[in-house]
Amino acid sequence: xxxxxxxxxxxxxxxxxxxxxxxxxxxxxxxxxxxxxxxxxxxxxxxxxxxxxxxxxxxxxxxxxxxxxxxxxxxxxxxxxxxxxxxxxxxxxxxxxxxxxxxxxxxxxxxxxxxxxxxxxxxxxxxxxxxxxxxxxxxxxxxxxxxxxxxxxxxxxxxxxxxxxxxxxxxxxxxxxxxxxxxxxxxxxxxxxxxxxxxxxxxxxxxxxxxxxxxxxxxxxxxxxxxxxxxxxxxxxxxxxxxxxxxxxxxxxxxxxxxxxxxxxxxxxxxxxxxxxxxxxxxxxxxxxxxxxxxxxxxxxxxxxxxxxxxxxxxxxxxxxxxxxxxxxxxxxxxxxxxxxxxxxxxxxxxxxxxxxxxxxxxxxxxxxxxxxxxxxxxxxxxxxxxxxxxxxxxxxxxxxxxxxxxxxxxxxxxxxxxxxxxxxxxxxxxxxxxxxxxxxxxxxxxxxxxxxxxxxxxxxxxxxxxxxxxxxxxxxxxxxxxxxxxxxxxxxxx
Amino acid sequence: xxxxxxxxxxxxxxxxxxxxxxxxxxxxxxxxxxxxxxxxxxxxxxxxxxxxxxxxxxxxxxxxxxxxxxxxxxxxxxxxxxxxxxxxxxxxxxxxxxxxxxxxxxxxxxxxxxxxxxxxxxxxxxxxxxxxxxxxxxxxxxxxxxxxxxxxxxxxxxxxxxxxxxxxxxxxxxxxxxxxxxxxxxxxxxxxxxxxxxxxxxxxxxxxxxxxxxxxxxxxxxxxxxxxxxxxxxxxxxxxxxxxxxxxxxxxxxxxxxxxxxxxxxxxxxxxxxxxxxxxxxxxxxxxxxxxxxxxxxxxxxxxxxxxxxxxxxxxxxxxxxxxxxxxxxxxxxxxxxxxxxxxxxxx
Numbered sequence: 001x002x003x004x005x006x007x008x009x010x011x012x013x014x015x016x017x018x019x020x021x022x023x024x025x026x027x028x029x030x031x032x033x034x035x036x037x038x039x040x041x042x043x044x045x046x047x048x049x050x051x052x053x054x055x056x057x058x059x060x061x062x063x064x065x066x067x068x069x070x071x072x073x074x075x076x077x078x079x080x081x082x083x084x085x086x087x088x089x090x091x092x093x094x095x096x097x098x099x100x101x102x103x104x105x106x107x108x109x110x111x112x113x114x115x116x117x118x119x120x121x122x123x124x125x126x127x128x129x130x131x132x133x134x135x136x137x138x139x140x141x142x143x144x145x146x147x148x149x150x151x152x153x154x155x156x157x158x159x160x161x162x163x164x165x166x167x168x169x170x171x172x173x174x175x176x177x178x179x180x181x182x183x184x185x186x187x188x189x190x191x192x193x194x195x196x197x198x199x200x201x202x203x204x205x206x207x208x209x210x211x212x213x214x215x216x217x218x219x220x221x222x223x224x225x226x227x228x229x230x231x232x233x234x235x236x237x238x239x240x241x242x243x244x245x246x247x248x249x250x251x252x253x254x255x256x257x258x259x260x261x262x263x264x265x266x267x268x269x270x271x272x273x274x275x276x277x278x279x280x281x282x283x284x285x286x287x288x289x290x291x292x293x294x295x296x297x298x299x300x301x302x303x304x305x306x307x308x309x310x311x312x313x314x315x316x317x318x319x320x321x322x323x324x325x326x327x328x329x330x331x332x333x334x335x336x337x338x339x340x341x342x343x344x345x346x347x348x349x350x351x352x353x354x355x356x357x358x359x360x361x362x363x364x365x366x367x368x369x370x371x372x373x374x375x376x377x378x379x380x381x382x383x384x385x386x387x388x389x390x391x392x393x394x395x396x397x398x399x400x401x402x403x404x405x406x407x408x409x410x411x412x413x414x415x416x417x418x419x420x421x422x423x424x425x426x427x428x429x430x431x432x433x434x435x436x437x438x439x440x441x442x443x444x445x446x447x448x449x450x451x452x453x454x455x456x457x458x459x460x461x462x463x464x465x466x467x468x469x470x471x472x473x474x475x476x477x478x479x480x481x482x483x484x485x486x487x488x489x490x491x492x493x494x495x
Numbered sequence: 496x497x498x499x500x501x502x503x504x505x506x507x508x509x510x511x512x513x514x515x516x517x518x519x520x521x522x523x524x525x526x527x528x529x530x531x532x533x534x535x536x537x538x539x540x541x542x543x544x545x546x547x548x549x550x551x552x553x554x555x556x557x558x559x560x561x562x563x564x565x566x567x568x569x570x571x572x573x574x575x576x577x578x579x580x581x582x583x584x585x586x587x588x589x590x591x592x593x594x595x596x597x598x599x600x601x602x603x604x605x606x607x608x609x610x611x612x613x614x615x616x617x618x619x620x621x622x623x624x625x626x627x628x629x630x631x632x633x634x635x636x637x638x639x640x641x642x643x644x645x646x647x648x649x650x651x652x653x654x655x656x657x658x659x660x661x662x663x664x665x666x667x668x669x670x671x672x673x674x675x676x677x678x679x680x681x682x683x684x685x686x687x688x689x690x691x692x693x694x695x696x697x698x699x700x701x702x703x704x705x706x707x708x709x710x711x712x713x714x715x716x717x718x719x720x721x722x723x724x725x726x727x728x729x730x731x732x733x734x735x736x737x738x739x740x741x742x743x744x745x746x747x748x749x750x751x752x753x754x755x756x757x758x759x760x761x762x763x764x765x766x767x768x769x770x771x772x773x774x775x776x777x778x779x780x781x782x783x784x785x786x787x788x789x790x791x792x793x794x795x796x797x798x799x800x801x802x803x804x805x806x807x808x809x810x811x812x813x814x815x816x817x818x819x820x821x822x823x824x825x826x827x828x829x830x831x832x833x834x835x836x837x838x839x840x841x842x843x
Binding site for chain 1: 830
């Protein structure tokens with residue numbers, strides 16, 4: 001992670017640090033960034049938790065597909081989402097805090113559905129049933145039984161969403177507009193447009209401070225361990241509940257699919273009628289392959305290092321060590337992608353480490369961006385593994401590797417798969433660091449979309465939209481593959 | 496697990512294969528450019544044949560990112576030659592000691608006022624020019640029987656209320672160019688009141704060119720509501736070249752009294768180990784082969800006077816007679832203050 005520190009150390013000074021508080025514009029910006037992130041987080045949780053309930057408590061036909069769909073907004077370039085929304089209602093499109101917060105909800109629902117959902121799947125229904133039997137209303141039931149058991153995952157999801165919304169960049173530029181700068185857009189502006197590196201670094205430090213504070217407040221959450229539960233078939237529920245949940249599931253599906261549907265029809269239509277030509281450019285498929293290769297490599301590295309750190313966190317009993325590892329692996333999210341890219345550029349600029357421009361440096365940067373999420377997904381699961389299980393296995397004559405494989409790895413399989421798809425998706429959609437590190441001819445798909453959209457001409461715009469669809473479809477595909485692979489594996493074992 | 500290790504090794508091999516091929520025996524130059532640097536594929540083949548030097552292009556974000564990176568890595572650059580510093584960034588790059596001085600002999604084929612911008616330092620070579628102007632949606636005005644605005648003054652008239660979208664000069668290069676055009680036009684004392692009038696007349700500010708042109712503007716592929724936008728003098732021919740189905744007339748046109756003249760330069764990065772070869776590349780960039788590729792790929796004007804412009808360009812790209820322009824040193828000196836003042840007028 002040290003490349004990111006290079007930028008800071010090289011250009012920081014004290015007056016810029018204090019100017020953030022003394023300058024009224026910067027202070028206003030910091031305040032706006034904070035409150036919009038806070039409201040976005042609360043709103044995302046308010047919508048995401050019911051969504052997680054529907055998608056993780058009940059089994060019904062389209063469940064996997066809908067869950068995979070919630071992943072899509074997470075990876076679509078914001079400009080593209082902006083185009084989709086604005087073509088829905090051109091007249092009412094008005095930038096400001098409200099569209100920004102709506103976009104944040106749309107973009108981050110996936111985080112809540114994944115993180116809270118994977119915990120909720122494990123809550124035994126017997127708890128709720130008993131409470132209901134004893135006369136608890138559904139609300140009391142949620143407040144006194146479900147919520148305490150879910151709390152750690154809700155706080156975990158909330159902290160990730162807050163950090164995302166606090167470091168918002170693309171969404172802020174397109175949807176909040178120039179009247180409402182956020183800390184990340186200001187870092188970009190100071191660094192690249194005004195060339196004021198000290199002020200940019202000072203803002204990075206402030207960003208770091210706020211996010212570390214959030215992490216510190218949310219990092220240690222004890223939770224009791226639970227085993228995987230079988231899902232209730234939705235068809236066994238009362239009719240009113242069934243209707244309600246079906247509507248909810250449909251709403252989730254429509255909400256995520258609508259922008260993609262708009263984009264898809266847009267990419268298949270020219271003013272002459274139906275056409276495939278925008279999908280038939282070789283450039284798009286070349287950069288698609290580049291993206292896939294990089295994402296594969298980045299996801300594997302992120303899983304490798306992320307699991308290592310998560311296990312170190314979970315197995316260790318020394319809190320100081322835990323805090324250190326947690327902080328270290330969290331650094332990449334607290335540092336903006338732009339600063340990260342700059343850091344890599346500066347750190348690897350001289351021999352013998354002159355790796356600038358090599359493709360795998362992009363993958364390493366993506367890995368760094370994805371790492372904190374991998375750690376945050378795997379650690380809670382790893383904490384729940386009871387050491388006694390492993391010790392028993394050892395006692396019964398298993399080799400340490402066998403014991404780890406049949407106990408720990410088996411428990412971790414699902415979080416690992418989720419983390420892998422997260423890392424993969426993050427790499428596919430990553431834009432900021434790539435654009436600073438990539439060479440001509442090796443553009444990733446996300447970069448290509450940005451490049452195409454930055455020039456006039458209908459063909460180029462449409463090609464960009466086709467590329468965005470491709471990006472969305474690959475995310476759905478990855479999420480589905482992971483869903484089914486985990487399920488298949490579980491079935492095979494239980495048989 | 497075994498499969499995992501095998502696949503890891505395979506992927507590593509593929510990637511190191513890419514890295515390995517970078518170190519070939521032939522002499523190689525690296526050209527840094529902004530993201531929208533998209534000349535014809537194979538345009539450097541002729542250069543390689545003549546000199547035995549191959550050229551690799553690295554794209555480094557927009558112009559602002561490119562220059563910031565170049566300043567941070569000054570003396571130990573990412574490449575040998577940099578394409579695309581413009582007159583709004585030139586002084587910052589020169590002050591940041593980015594370049595090793597070289598001006599190509601090709602400048603003898605360029606107009607004097609363009610060459611004059613590289614003086615007194617003489618550190619870089621002009622390579623292209625372009626103009627940032629107000630574009631308008633022809634159909635929108637025709638359908639309503641309203642004459643499109645003719646000047647900067649007109650934009651503040653009630654007739655054109657709520658029609659214009661511009662970019663934030665704090666984050667966008669055409670946005671800054673348009674602000675500079677208004678400052679050149681109305682002077683130090685007049686531009687602030689002009690922008691107050693524009694604001695009262697409902698000017699909409701968005702962050703970048705893409706949002707303005709593809710989302711807010713009504714005349715291009717987007718379905719925006721505003722028929723007036725800050726874009727380039729060459730946007731209309733681009734609309735023709737990339738139209739689908741082919742059209743003979745662009746849907747947009749340019750108001751050529753509102754233009755700001757931008758000149759872009761190429762220079763040798765200080766610390767390059769191939770300065771001699773880099774000089775040859777600069778000469779090639781300013782010579783006719785490369786220059787005649789520019790109009791229809793980058794949609795900019797060549798600076799080399801021996802290059803004839805293609806028809807679609809001469810018919811539809813505006814060639815403003817008297818575009819506004821400004822001394823690069825004056826821009827660098829006042830930019831931060833101007834942008835701050837502008838923000839307080841137009842945004843708050």
